[in-house]
Amino acid sequence: MSNARGRPRTRSQPATVPDEVLEQTHKTPREFTSEEYRRGMAEMQVAAENWMLAIEKHHHSIGCLDDFRVRLSTFLLRGDAERWWETARQRFGDRGLTWAEFQQMFNVAYCPAWVQEQKTYEFIDLVQGSKTVAQYEAEFTALARYAPELVSTEAKKASKFQRGPRADIRHAFGGVQCKEYAVAVQRAYVVERDRNEWRAIQASKKGAGSSFNGKKGKWAAGQGHSQGKEPLCC
Template sequence: MDDHLKIIIATYKFSKEAKFWWKSVTNQYKIEEMSWDTFKELFYEKYFFAPKRWKLKDQFISLIQGNMLVTEYENKFTSFSRFTPEMVSNEVDKVRKFVSRLDYKMRPLVTTQGIKVYSKAVERALILEAEAKDKDARKEQWKQKRNAESSSEGPS
């Protein structure tokens, strides 16, 4: 998709205040020649003041999966990474950053796959998470079954 079309689609969703702001931008710039990066820069300057952008950038830099589900982590990763494009400027860097902050048990299992496409890294992490949940559920069932059998035997 070309930059001009991206800008048209983005500005179509603007509400009252943003429409007024956009009108002033169209008076100052040749919109047909504007790049998507310039549009984002202008938009962020208007609606995400520098201290807010710095805070979001810091949140991205310190983001780790921790106790979050992979989907929660990925949502935050995607949201915060908009404010640090230099850290995820290409697919390989994006994968490396995402994987480096995954849960320590999951990280090597994704890293050893040699994945270079972000969506594939996320997919692999989701599969590993589902497998771990399934394993935990089976372990819990086995434990409950064992406890039920030992309590039904009772004292001899």
């Protein structure tokens, strides 16, 4: 067949990935496989989301164009994920997928809505409990993306964070609510540090007191024996 100008019509070929882009991709391989996460869907979803974030970051860092993103990303799929892709791509025939289409398919397969909903409720119910402030902050950061409406402003994010620490840390805030998230986190760290130092001092004093009382008791016991009296109770 020919086009309107009489030139032979050729079948569109997929864009060729430039050598320099391939070289950068091989230097920073970020493979994804779902097989190691069979113990739990939630763990696999977190791994899938982290992989997608890393891939997008890598694409931006090497200046990868949209035409090449799908090919470079699917090259890094392994195991079950690679077999999923070989099946999923057949739905599109010879037409290449856009990056947005690939992301949507990937999210449906590895980031199902019910797991995201579960993570949302985990964030809503998140409290410090027995965790340190650092551990609480890390979990807060990891789960916040599942409930963006709760942290859509700096004030909302700070307010949600300040509701989670243990009672002793919250009481130390004195009812003053920070409007900035970074300030709220810093205050929690400071309160935890001060309280840990106070506990360490009290424990040191208690230990020193016990040692002194023990020596005093031994001395009194010796005096009692030497005088023919019963040892004094300490």
